[in-house]
Amino acid sequence: MNLQQLRYLAEVADRGLNLSRAAQALHTSQPGISKQIRLLEEELRTELLVREGNRITALTAPGEQALAIAQRVLRELDNLRRVGEQAADPERGSLVIATTHAHARYLLIPIVQRFQARFPGVNLSLRQGNPDQIMQLVQAGQADLGLCTAPTVATPDLAQLPCYRIWRCVLVPQGHALLKKKRLTHRDLAAYPMITLDASFAGGVAILESFAKEQIQPQVVLSATDADVIKAFVASGMGIATLPEWAFDARRDQGQGLASMKARHLFRPATSYLWLQRHQYLRGYAYEFIHMLSKVWHQPRVQQALAGREPPDESLAVDVQPSFGD
Numbered sequence: 001m002n003l004q005q006l007r008y009l010a011e012v013a014d015r016g017l018n019l020s021r022a023a024q025a026l027h028t029s030q031p032g033i034s035k036q037i038r039l040l041e042e043e044l045r046t047e048l049l050v051r052e053g054n055r056i057t058a059l060t061a062p063g064e065q066a067l068a069i070a071q072r073v074l075r076e077l078d079n080l081r082r083v084g085e086q087a088a089d090p091e092r093g094s095l096v097i098a099t100t101h102a103h104a105r106y107l108l109i110p111i112v113q114r115f116q117a118r119f120p121g122v123n124l125s126l127r128q129g130n131p132d133q134i135m136q137l138v139q140a141g142q143a144d145l146g147l148c149t150a151p152t153v154a155t156p157d158l159a160q161l162p163c164y165r166i167w168r169c170v171l172v173p174q175g176h177a178l179l180k181k182k183r184l185t186h187r188d189l190a191a192y193p194m195i196t197l198d199a200s201f202a203g204g205v206a207i208l209e210s211f212a213k214e215q216i217q218p219q220v221v222l223s224a225t226d227a228d229v230i231k232a233f234v235a236s237g238m239g240i241a242t243l244p245e246w247a248f249d250a251r252r253d254q255g256q257g258l259a260s261m262k263a264r265h266l267f268r269p270a271t272s273y274l275w276l277q278r279h280q281y282l283r284g285y286a287y288e289f290i291h292m293l294s295k296v297w298h299q300p301r302v303q304q305a306l307a308g309r310e311p312p313d314e315s316l317a318v319d320v321q322p323s324f325g326d
Helices: 003-014 019-026 030-044 061-088 101-106 108-118 131-139 186-190 202-213 227-235 250-256 284-293 299-307
Strands: 049-052 055-059 093-099 122-128 145-148 158-166 168-173 193-197 219-224 240-244 258-262 270-277
Touching (some): 003 061, 093 284, 101 108, 158 299, 168 227, 202 240, 219 227, 227 250, 250 258
Antiparallel strands (some): 158 270, 168 240
8 A cells, every 4th residue: 555546546536536537637647547546455455436347436435435544644644744844934835725706806805915925935826616616625625725605515524714794785787776765675676687696605595595585586687606797797787786795896886887785684694704624734824814814813713613613603703894885
């Protein structure tokens, strides 16, 4: 048994049991991967993969267990490497953040600027996706931190640190009839075509649930994953939308023909969380980045959250104020 065999098994699983994609990612050949996994199976005296002809269709039950152990071993080896890097040069390295378009576009720019000014030797990368995709990146070790609302599937193996409360506003084209309303209702909104966030985002689901509680059916004409795309369709006159308050930039968006209306009385806030692997060794600059995200998450509190299994303390989330007023 050797580390190469464990890496091959983990990569095959990460690539959806596709040997061709695994071989490409590992810069090796499919026969080479197949041979090493066969040797591992012979040593363990059990089959790890379900094969149908030349295809791998599933992991066996022992294969699932072996994969979990292999991933844990590889993760601890990576942690050892990080320990050495931290000791050798604490202010040089890399940090990968997985997040949504809205967080990257409207929240992270000033934080990234501060971080890069403080740690010019750290290569910071942003990877965008929906919450489920972000969870997969963090779980696979392809991202050091995740920042997003809750995914559609449970992730008990990840630590969940509440960061922000996200209040929503209603966006309409300038001159829209709703602007004459002093206090919006769900029925007011349902009278017009609506553009919503995709159902893979907690915000998109929560908005529809709030209408359902009022027994009102909104006229959803389009859903999208990108806040800027939604704003463009609202500006074109296709409908109205609900977005995080901080996604409305008065100085920029008013020039694009958009207006924002308060809606905190209509929709409960969503919570944005920081997601971390529980057994991951974090470099010092990673803790600094987390503290820049939210002052409540200093290193001892983060370490306590990583070690514990208690439900997240939602009171630690703070309100995100819009950059510019309505």
